[in-house]
């Protein structure tokens with residue numbers, strides 16, 4: 239099958255498991271070199287080892303900057319650009335969620351969600367933009383969520399952060415278009431990562447009933463959207479938030 243990202247260099251945050259790992263694998267299978275970010279050295283190394291065991295010819299490396307510290311993010315991005323000559327694709331996928339009620343919400347926890355889900359997206363985008371600009375262009379893709387479209391009834395930081403991701407996506411798309419940098423987001427619905435896989439079967443069945451396509455999404459369903467948006471097939475698509483949710487929008 240044709241490799242859509244041959245010769246491209248990608249930097250993927252939250253690439254050690256779940257949706258991020260599926261994106262990393264999809265990009266590797268399509269000929270890209272990938273630098274994946276984990277939150278710890280061990281988790282980054284484990285993901286790289288597993289990928290190399292699966293296919294020894296994958297060009298993949300792990301890094302583990304603190305994504306909530308601008309200097310560390312900039313250092314990891316500059317390291318990648320220097321080692322591989324450029325960065326064509328940035329995926330801001332790392333994210334956390336919490337379902338606390340506003341009556342018991344610790345303000346420090348709100349700040350933590352915003353720091354990783356919003357500030358880190360800005361940090362990596364700021365660090366990568368001059369590299370992409372000097373290379374003639376690039377693609378930034380952010381992981382949003384279906385809750386960025388209509389909110390959710392608890393854990394207000396999470397939907398708030400994903401509304402912010404959509405705003406940053408649309409604004410940076412306009413700002414960076416003149417430098418040939420496309421900026422898009424993918425808004426997954428309920429996706430079968432560790433968190434969802436561990437739910438009781440009755441709860442999973444209840445979730446399925448809310449999804450018109452009748453099943454919970456897989457990480458690969460979501461990764462396919464990241465492949466499309468990173469590829470030249472999406473060369474005229476920017477500022478878009480693409481829902482991948484089985485039509486679960488209300």
Ligand code: NAD
Nearest residue numbers: 252253254255256257277331332333381383426428429431
């Ligand atoms: P996951 O918990 O399996 O993976 C989260 C990733 O983010 C991990 O690789 C983790 O290392 C990284 N991460 C979290 N906190 C970090 C930190 N402080 N520093 C560095 N890395 C950190 O979750 P997932 O379901 O694969 O989620 C990935 C993205 O998809 C998130 O942005 C999430 O909000 C979004 N999303 C998930 C779903 C879903 O149903 N699973 C739905 C919509 C959106």
